[in-house]
Amino acid sequence: MDPIAHTFTGAALAASGLRRATPLATAALVLGANAPDIDIVAAFGPDFSSVAHRRGWTHGLPAIAAFPFLVTGLLLAWDRLVRLRLRPGAAPIRAGPLLGIAALGVATHSTLDWLNNYGIRWLMPFDGQWFYGDALFIIDPWIWLALGGSLFLMHARRIPSLAAWCAFWLLASVLVFATADVPQAARWLWVAGIGVLLGARAAGLSAPARERGVERVTRAALVVCVAYMAAASIANITARAEVRAALAVRGFGPVGHLMIGPVPANPFGGDVVAETPAAYFTGRWNWLARPRFESGSQISRLAPNTVSEAAAGTPEVQRFLTWARFPYFEIETADSGHHTVRFRDARYLGTDRLGSPTVILDGDLEPLYVD
Known part of the structure; x- marks a missing residue:
């Protein structure tokens, strides 16, 4: 803390x-x-x-x-x-x-x-x-x-x-x-x-x-x-079990790692991230609402390829991946043949307060720039 x-x-x-x-x-x-x-x-x-x-x-x-x-x-x-x-x-x-x-x-x-x-x-x-x-x-x-x-x-x-x-x-x-x-x-x-x-x-x-x-x-x-x-620790265990059950009923799964991340000053709420083989499912948890779990967006988990592997080999991304809990990447390919690979952690979806690396590769998959 x-x-x-x-x-x-x-x-x-x-x-x-x-x-x-x-x-x-x-x-x-x-x-x-x-x-x-x-x-x-x-x-x-x-x-x-x-x-x-x-x-x-x-x-x-x-x-x-x-x-x-x-x-x-x-x-x-x-x-x-x-x-x-x-x-x-x-x-x-x-x-x-x-x-x-x-x-x-x-x-x-x-x-x-x-x-x-x-x-x-x-x-x-x-x-x-x-x-x-x-x-x-x-x-x-x-x-x-x-x-x-x-x-x-x-x-x-x-x-x-x-x-x-x-x-x-x-x-x-x-x-x-x-x-x-x-x-x-x-x-x-x-x-x-x-x-x-x-x-x-x-x-x-x-x-x-x-x-x-x-x-x-x-x-x-x-x-x-x-x-x-x-109380917060015990409640989190109960909430995770309920979210797993809710996702199973909706046909999502199998669910691997699951997080109900605490939110500022509100012990009754949480940010949900559930890992499945193909995607991360996000949502919100609220002990005071009915239903308590509200599903959000779905983040596709792309399979590693030569472009992502080249970007992941940079020291900056290696350090980021040491820490990332729910890592995923996005790839954009320009007409010039350059690739922009953005690495993210679904734990902090929608915010850059902790930063995340972006790698630009040339057509030969050599890193040109890392931010």
Whole structure:
């Protein structure tokens, strides 16, 4: 999921009481919750390096096991070289509890990333298989509201921090209202949630004397988020079974891989992509509608040929295909004999927000241009 969700998760775990386990516990949880995203450096590589390398080596089980030791080692060094020199009388950190807390932070990262339809490669570097939870959208405002709200009550005590939090809520609200697919009811529910938080802050719930009460609120927020994630995961399993049955009744199939991808701020809806040997079938899922599955378009899956294979041999397309979940291609041949081959992922039908490669080949099937 997005870095804000990861950071809020680590910080909320600390605010729930774990910060008292050892000095620098909060730092361990926040660093651990973000550590696997060090692979963001892949974004500075050649075209499509990011999709080929993100959520791979640094998100696999060996890295999950190694990162807690790296985070702990970093904080032990900081404790000895900086913190204790600035505060000689401060209590030193406890390595054992710090390691366990760092491990918890790292574990939350890969778990949250698995929950969306972008995917994660748990078995890297031994196996490049992608795993998808298809439960939560990659940016989930309800996670922000629940976890960020509890942190707001704990930390927005002084004017500078209150101003920073209000700026965050304002920008987050702009995102919620500017995203086209967010239902109107979700927008007003978001506004109501922000109003409750501001009202609680004005009533003094974030006062230092009530810190224990805010800790209980934070624990409750974490429990609610875990229940929300679990419910979304279980509901997705049920929905997939119903979509398979509906497609079978309509004579489509056999259905292979099937996705009900989460949509922004709406846990009751989803984008459907069903794989069959000849085509991808798309549609919409809505728990509140009857029927719940509404079929959409059909995308033909062309059989590979010499033109597509020549285009697929380019490094850019190879990197894209490493990541693509429902890949397909389209070919246009000009009078000049040049071929334009566009590669797509049906998971993101109708959007180029993640990009997809286009290859132009000459008459001898030599690549002229890749975009």
